[in-house]
Amino acid sequence: MRPSSQSEKTWTVASAKAKLSEVIERAQSVPQTITRNGKPSVVVVSAEEWHRKTSRKGTLAEFLMESPLRGADLDLERQRDDPRDLSL
Structure with missing residues (x-):
């Protein structure tokens, strides 16, 4: 049994079981x-x-230090608005 006709990389559960x-x-x-x-x-x-996809590639601090946004003039002041009323 070959992979489904959609692509050579796609299998149904039944075909994957049969050809694990x-x-x-x-x-x-x-x-x-x-x-x-x-x-x-x-x-x-x-x-x-x-x-390769799941290994850590450094610390959060290193990531933030290497960010292209480091040193950018960002407005990070928090808004002080009242919370929204979520009741209906």
Whole structure:
């Protein structure tokens, strides 16, 4: 059983179950989408890709220090308006 006709990277749950080894093998190079009821449900990626996407690349302080907005003249004063009335 091959991936669905939408693309070589998309599988139905049934076809992914039947060919799990192939899904895993293909996910080593290209993310594989598994659909449920015709809608994308999950994406299978290699462990290497997952680690690359989820690993921390520094601290929040480092991120803020490297921001292109650092030193920009931003108006950061908080508005002192009364809260909105949310009752109907």
